[in-house]
Structures are given as structure tokens and as C-alpha cells.
Amino acid sequence: MLLVNDKVISPDLLIVGAGPAGSAAAWHAAKLGMEALLVDQATFPRDKTCGDGLTPRAIHQLEAIGVDVTSHYQSRGLKLHGFGGSVEAPWPDSSFGNVGSAMPRTKLDNLLLEHALGMDGARFLGGVGARAVELDGAIRSVELSDGTRVLPKFVIVADGVRSTFGKQLGRTWHKGEVFGIAARSYCETPFSDEPWIHSHLELRDAENTIQPGYGWIFPLGDGRANVGCGALSTDNRPAKVNTKKLLHLYAQQQREAWHFGQPEGVASALLPMGGAVSGVAGPNWMLIGDAAACVNPLNGEGIDYGLETAAMAVGALDEGKDFTLLWPEMLRHEYGEAFLLARTLARALTYPQFLPLTGPLALRKPMGKIVMPAAARLMGNLVVEEDRDLVARVWRAASGASMRMRGSRVLWG
Template identity: 65%
Template sequence: MGFVSTTFDVLIIGAGPSGASAAVHAARTGLQTLLIDASSFPRDKTCGDGLTPRAIHQLELLGVADQVTGDYFNKGLKLHGFGGSVEAPWPETYFTNKGSAMSRMEFDDLLFRLAKSHEEVTTWENASAQDPILRGNFLEGVVINHAGQEKTVKAKHVIIADGVRSPFGKKLGRQWQRDEVYGIAARAYCETPLSDEPWIHSHVELRDEDGVVQPGYGWIFPLGNGTVNLGCGALSTDTRPAKINTKKLLSFYAGQRRKAWQLGPEHDVASALLPMGGAVSNVAGANWMLIGDSAACVNPLNGEGIDYGLETAAMAVDTLVENPKRDLTLVWPHRLRDAYGETFMLARTAARLLTYPQFLPMAGPLAFRGPLQKAIMPAAARLMGNLITEEDKDLLARGWQAAGSAISWARKGSPLWDSTSSLV
């Protein structure tokens, strides 16, 4: 079969933000780590490029936050729609109160180079994980095509961080529950003299060319480098699919914002499909686990996943270090549910409401122009920034936390990182 490597402590499949940061955390604990990616760096990735304070906090722990926020940072979110606007600064929490944005071409390369700088980390670019070598649900080895050469790698543990489609995760039994809410999105870059604008902007009244309100939102994330990331996303289910062409809607949305933002033409347009809110099953086996987008750790209300990717990377390494001989089949899904379960279940339920055509036209004006505006919308902005925490004292924030248990009970049959592995 070709070259058989020396056994590594950890093999990480996928060197995006989740995989690269997992490699850094693993290296810091002394684990000999192989980090592979199917592409070579720098490379692009379809994304909104926004970095919430929650993500910046993780970058502080990695030691690279200043490299991200040094040239540009934002101070909060402006929500627009239904005749109103709300300005919501990032809250003072145990996270930093700085946000930022950086193109994934730059951001992913930054974290990959950080991982590569550790002597405990070996990196292979243009290396695609082809086939698992399994004994039950124990992953004994992985066949990797590295720059055209087939290699077999053995590792004590394998962390899979190969993105939303997770091709290697699928070979281990990962299944996407498409009856749950998922996202469809498109993004582009536009030149503008307003790229230093210190707020990110979201338009939750997203209308198509026929004036129909869509179940999603448009965004403009200034990058501080003469461009903005501009995009739109819609929520969908198998029973209520979003009947839109995302790239066409993106072009229409850009046209609506062009004058105010002095936007140049859209370029580097890309689109993606996004499982969200933990709506995948079979995310772990005896010695392997899925993290970040691969495990659908994405906010169902806004498509944000970088902060969860960085967090689950640290959690995964912690889990391995705490008890390196532990069977992860039940442990890892339990840890994900403990960290995000109630929040994701509630968010998925709220997102499902948005897929009903009549909901947004009815609720939007009440939220943006009605008496609830000042009480509701700042908390909604925190929600959009993944900043609802136990420390939040706002009424809606506490309601968000408390409602999680009721929603979890009401939708207890809804899959959330189902721990039953099809490989057992």
C-alpha cells in the first residue's frame, strides 16, 4: 500500500481554523501531531469572514489575536429592517469586546502557519484522507493520498475537521439530518472606501426582486483593507426549501447597497450549503471525533461557525489529554451536548419558525419599530454574535437560556450529535 508512517499521537484531517487550532493545542501538550489538508495554503474558503468577540477570545488563547485586530476591529453589530435600525455594541462579558473580520484566505493561512511553527506538528498539504482502516469503530489507520503518493498513517487519535461536507466523516458514518434547518448562502467581495467602518451590518429584511421577504439575512462585513465581504443567506428545510438562487439574490442585494456603500462590482463570488445546530449523527468513535463545521457546530440563526470551530478544537484536545484511553463514542457527543445542546436546540426551533413565509413579515415590524425594540433587539444582536452566556443579565438572554430546557424536552426526538455509531 505504500509508505507506512511512524505512529503519531494525533492525526488531524483538515487544516482550516478548527484543525489548525487543534494542532496548536495538541502541540502545546506535547502530542506529536500530523496536520493534513487536501489543498495548499493560502487558499480561499466560502465564508462571511466575520469574527465575533467569542472567536477573538479563542485567538487570544492561541496568541494571535493582535495579528487579527491590529489593523482593523469592529465594536458591534447594526441590524436593519422593516423601517428601523438597531445599534448594538459588543457586550462586556468575559470575552473581549472586540470583533473583527479577515478574509479566509488570510485567516486560515495565519492559523496554518501558527500550527506549522510548532516542532511537534508535521504538516502535509495536498494530502487527502482517502479511506479509513477500521476495526469495529476503532480507527487503526488512514490511507492518505499525499501529492499523488499513497501513504498509510496510524495515530492514537484522529480529529476530523474537514468542513461542512466532511467527506472523510461520511466514510466513518457521519450523517446529516436534512429534515432539520440548514443554510444556503453566497458571498462576494466588493471594493469600497468605507472598509474601515467600525460596525458590521446585517439586513434581516432580505427581499428578492419580486419584493418577497426571504427567511434569512444579508450582511456587510468591512475588512479594513479597502474591501467588504458582502453576502446573503437563507434558511431551508426539506419540507420548506428556500426557493431562491443565492448568487442571483446576492447580486440584487449588492445593487440595493451599492450607492450607500460606494461598492465596486462583486468579485470572487462563491456559495455553500451549511448543516447547522448539531444536526448530524455519528460524530465520534472509539478513538476519533468530528469538530467544528464537520460536527455542524454552526449557529442556526446566522451561520456563524468559526468561534465554535475554535472552541471545539480546544475541547477535543482537552478530552484526549484528560483520559487518553477513553472510548470517545459516547463521551464526545455528550460533551458537545453539554456545551451547546440547549442553545442549539432552541436556535434550531427559532430558525424553523423563520422558514414559514408569514412569520418574518409579521414579527419584523414589531421587533424593529414596536415597543419591544429597545428590549429585544440588543439581545438579538448578542445572539447573532454568539454571545449569550450565563453571565448575561439581560431578560431575553436569561429567557434564551431558560427556554432551552423546555425546547429540548419538546423536541427531544430531534437529533443532536446522535451518539449511536453505525460502525459499532
């Protein structure tokens, strides 16, 4: 790391944000022999509002960089409940593997950060935010909150959902597209080793009215479960739901079955999804993870995409390349079809009548046994290019059709 003087640093790569995306980027850059400076305005370990669930897709990425999370807890798949039905949907056999997990973010993000810092070439400044930027299309210098001036060759922006630094670069979130609102909590339970993650698609309030949201229980293997609920929304059809209130109601409804203690650490957040942001790259910078809205619109998972986009962005770093058009194009190539179709389906869920109409059909026998494992595979975006079965073919055809109908510019464009 070139230290010009004690207040000016000139690294190959500056990474803003040390969540899963940022730490993974630091690991990949150091692996390629680059000098990477990672900064985060928080001091670690830090919490992040999340369901803490890790799909096989995330496990695959974690294993690729040598991080083990499955030895303390493994999940086999998803159990979906509601509308008089209950269906088991095991993680499918795919090139990602068929094991999932869950780990509180305070622990996972710290583990990833320490793993990255174990590499020569990776350096971290905690409690230090990226503030002002000198920009002429390309980022020339970045001023940190401790007064340090960074003169980087490349910048990867992994500053999460709000992306305050990304906004200075022109990142815009399109709230006309579907986005998530969600709340999570931690509840003590004697069943924290239960090997299935659970989701309830039919939530009712005290008056027995169906609420526009769904609940989740993700066992953590440490005497607790992450219990939360979410809803999908757009600017035109805002979900009229108080997620924290709904969460308390849900935890109460599930208390007897899971022997839950009181919900602790209740927190809520918004989630931009499915590439519904623009301004994600410039000549020498790229946005990754949540900052680039790389979140699956059908289940809200984004840790896997944060890890994947980190590997993709670092892999693309090369002097002489201009990322302004290249990076959105790479994102569209990798996720475009799947995210656009998922966004279209998620939009249907913002109509209050949709779930009560389709839920009973999808979740009850005999249809449920066929429909829901396929739905769980699609929700987890666990269909890969090589898959040739009927579900994969139908998914690809529908994805291609939604791309043709809406055009690829609605993704990162």
C-alpha cells in the first residue's frame, strides 16, 4: 500500500463498506496480489438487520473463499405453511450443493472481515467512513472521515442498501419497481437445531384478517431462531403494514409450537431488489451487493449476490478498461433474466388479492407437493445454465419473455 504521507494513501483498490460484499472483494483482490484498502464507518463486530439465512448459493461462495459456516448448523430446505397446507421443499441437488445454513450477521460479517484481513495486501480502517469524492467521471480521490485522502486506482462501492457514498456517484434507486420492507428479531427456542427453515405465507391479525406479508423462522443452531416478517411494496401500491407490529403478532402465534422467548433486537429495514437501481458504475468504479440492488425479489436474499458480485467485480479489474457500460452489462448477463422475472412475479404479490387466491391451490395437496418444491427452487434462484429439466426450461422461457417485454434497460440502466 503506497503511503504517500501519513494522511495520503494510494492503494490499487479502495473498497467502501465491509459487509459480506466488501470483505469478499478485499479477499479476492488480495488473492490476486492487489493492495486493497477496506473502510467501514462502523466498528466491528457490528449488527446488520437481516434474516441471517444462507442458501446453498451463498454456501457455495463462502466455501470458494475458504469460510466454513455449516459445521455449526445446516439447513436441508424450506418448509412453507399456510392456507391449510404445509409443504417441504428440500434444497435441490444443484452445482451449488444442497446444504444451507444461517448465522447471525454480527458473527458472519466479522468472520468474513477477519478472513479477508488474513490475506497479505488487505488492510482495514474501521469506524472510518468514505465522505467526499473528487470525481471527473472517474474517481480521482476520496476523503475519509478521519481526514485521510485516498488516491485509488479502482474503487468498489459496497456500502449497502442506502448507499450514501454511491449516491454521490449518481446511484439512483427506482422505487416504482418492487421493493421489500422487513423486520427481524431473535427469539430463544429449544428447537434451534431444527434442520428446516420455515416460512408462513398466511399471516392473520387479531381480527383474523389476512395481512399483506409473510413470516420466517430461521433456526440458528445457537439456542435461538431469527424470526421476522416482510412484505413487498411499490411506490404505487405501498404495503400497508407495520412490519414490527406484525412480527410481534407472528412470534406470538408461533410461541407455543417453538417455545419462543420474547423477541429481542427487533429492527426493520427496506430492501431495493432485482437490479432496480441505475448509476452503478463509472470509468474506474463499480457498485456491488445491496448498493447495486443485487437482492432476489422473491425471497429477499442478498448475501449470496453480494459475495458473487464481489468476485465478478474484482475479476474484471484491469487498467485500460472502462466499467461505465461494462459493469451493468455484466450484471444483466449474470442476473438480468432471473431478476426481471422475479420482479414481475413479486409485483403480482403486491396485489392484496393474489396470495389468498393462489395460496390454497399452491400449498394444499395434491398440487402443493408438485408446485412448492419447484417454487422453492425458483425462489432461491437455484436453476443453473446446465439444468435441462422441465422446471428449468419453463423458467428460462418465462425469463426470456419478460426480458423481451420490458427490455434490459430497466435493470441497472
